[in-house]
Amino acid sequence: MVGLTNQTKNNIIKLTIKIIDEFGYTNISLRKMAKELNLTTGAFYKHFSTKEQLFSEVTVKLSKDIAADAIKNLNKSDIPEKQILQLAYSFLNQYQEHPNIMEFLFFNPTSKSTIADSTTGFEYLDLINHLIAKLIIKRNLDKDKNTLFIQLWSFIQGYGNLIRNNSVQLDKNLIKTTLNDFLRE
Structure with a gap:
């Protein structure tokens, strides 16, 4: 499946931890994260079906x-x-x-x-x-x-x-x- 790699999944987790550490978990936007990782929202949801x-x-x-x-x-x-x-x-x-x-x-x-x-x-x-x-x-x-x-x-x-x-x-x-x-x- 295109775009479904462990590296991408790990990058999403790392970015999430970074955002939580800096700004808190209530400020997480999956769309903004996908954009920062150069992913489409759909590609993001291939790795995590929900927040x-x-x-x-x-x-x-x-x-x-x-x-x-x-x-x-x-x-x-x-x-x-x-x-x-x-x-x-x-x-x-x-x-x-x-x-x-x-x-x-x-x-x-x-x-x-x-x-x-x-x-x-x-x-x-x-x-x-x-x-x-x-x-x-x-x-x-x-x-x-x-x-x-x-x-x-x-x-x-x-x-x-x-x-x-x-x-x-x-x-x-x-x-x-x-x-x-x-x-x-």
Whole structure:
């Protein structure tokens, strides 16, 4: 099929990510994107039948990239608490450096349903859950894994939104103190 190449599809995804990062996801115009990529609107729709399909694939790409970035800086020989802190720092740094990307990932309806889908998942969340389970065993905590996850994830998301909105600056000591507070019996 003419015009249906992986390179074109990748170029559409890259441009979408660039636009989201610079201007936010609500400012995406498929017609403008097609024009910038020298594609007809019809050729664009051969790769993505809807904007939701494009957003879903962009969500998968971004979630994999963010997880890979966080994991590459993770010292796997560290204790679970330190690994969780490293992941939190990395994730919150994304809120600081790429606020529009983080808003897209967690607040647009297509991304929310894509991340919730067990077939696409979000490796970052899986890793946090795994580390929380190790932490509970290591410290012999009388806490439910899901409760600790919700506490930790709610804090990270809330703090990330404050950072994204320029209400606060990233404070690593606050993150460490909060994690320690959550771990108290």
